Amino acid sequence: MIEIKDLTKKFQDFTAVDHLNLTIQTGEFFGLLGPNGAGKTTTISMMSTVLLPTSGQILIDGRPLTRSASEQKRKLSVITQEYSMRQDMTMDEVMEYQGRLYYMPRKLIRQKTEELLSFTGLLDFRKRTVRHLSGGMKRKLMICRALMIDPEILLLDEPTAGMDALSRRQMWNLLRKLNNHNMTIILTTHYMEEAQSLCDRVALMEKGRLDKVDTPANLISELGAYAVDETSSGQMLQSRYFHNRAEAIAWLAERGEDASFRSTTLEDVFVERMGHHLEKK
Numbered sequence: 236m237i238e239i240k241d242l243t244k245k246f247q248d249f250t251a252v253d254h255l256n257l258t259i260q261t262g263e264f265f266g267l268l269g270p271n272g273a274g275k276t277t278t279i280s281m282m283s284t285v286l287l288p289t290s291g292q293i294l295i296d297g298r299p300l301t302r303s304a305s306e307q308k309r310k311l312s313v314i315t316q317e318y319s320m321r322q323d324m325t326m327d328e329v330m331e332y333q334g335r336l337y338y339m340p341r342k343l344i345r346q347k348t349e350e351l352l353s354f355t356g357l358l359d360f361r362k363r364t365v366r367h368l369s370g371g372m373k374r375k376l377m378i379c380r381a382l383m384i385d386p387e388i389l390l391l392d393e394p395t396a397g398m399d400a401l402s403r404r405q406m407w408n409l410l411r412k413l414n415n416h417n418m419t420i421i422l423t424t425h426y427m428e429e430a431q432s433l434c435d436r437v438a439l440m441e442k443g444r445l446d447k448v449d450t451p452a453n454l455i456s457e458l459g460a461y462a463v464d465e466t467s468s469g470q471m472l473q474s475r476y477f478h479n480r481a482e483a484i485a486w487l488a489e490r491g492e493d494a495s496f497r498s499t500t501l502e503d504v505f506v507e508r509m510g511h512h513l514e515k516k
């Protein structure tokens with residue numbers, strides 16, 4: 236279990252993360268969502284101890300996470316937005332280098348490399364250098380590298396940013412597989428469809444503060460699970476949300492041609508909640 240308690244990060248006078256409180260259960264698939272600058276990456280960076288909190292703390296299984304808490308740190312692996320890998324190394328070499336960093340025996344390094352590259356569908360490309368990998372393959376390789384030390388918790392900062400729809404879905408399947416092996420996964424994403432499809436619960440952040448934490452289904456049902464989009468001359472005007480299907484259909488009938496009916500999505504929740512906050516600026 237991960238407990239984030241009153242976690243705050245200031246950069247000089249600017250507060251990037253403001254008294255954040257969250258509890259994430261073991262085996263949970265958890266999403267950190269929020270507009271640009273909400274504090275998601277800063278939160279992930281504190282969870283990986285790359286950044287130190289200004290105040291507050293993070294507990295892993297009840298014990299404080301600090302830079303020197305090697306037992307707690309070993310439970311976590313982080314995958315950042317940057318491809319922090321040497322371009323001239325092959326996949327095999329990247330994995331071997333990682334294993335050696337953690338003083339793993341050679342035999343175990345070879346065995347885990349085989350196992351992980353096969354698990355992620357990269358085995359056929361193991362002799363390729365990083366320079367010659369596609370963006371999606373590089374991200375998968377970063378996951379393999381992060382899994383080398385058998386972490387219990389995987390932190391991913393925008394794991395599918397810039398990926399095409401097919402590669403994104405492959406990545407989703409891979410993350411689901413890992414989560415099914417009881418790995419706790421925490422990711423940040425700007426893709427609401429991704430969060431809705433993968434996450435057990437999501438936290439909506441805005442300006443460093445927590446706005447709401449819940450399951451995507453609860454957030455959607457709170458807004459109203461039935462949506463009617465109102466249009467005029469093919470232009471989208473606004474969406475209305477209904478808790479009751481019959482009411483939504485009645486409204487649709489009233490609007491005639493200038494409306495369409497659909498299910499509400501997490502993206503609607505995001506736009507409604509975050510748009511509201513922006514208007515208050």
Ligand SMILES: Nc1ncnc2c1ncn2[C@@H]1O[C@H](COP(=O)(O)OP(=O)(O)OP(=O)(O)O)[C@@H](O)[C@H]1O
Pocket residue numbers: 246249250251269270271272273274275276277278
């Ligand atoms: N090293 C730093 N020094 C000063 N300000 C910083 C630093 N790192 C982040 N910030 C600021 O903190 C705020 C939160 O940044 P963060 O990168 O955590 O946001 P984010 O939610 O991950 O955004 P995005 O979705 O754009 O990646 C931003 O306003 C950012 O400019």
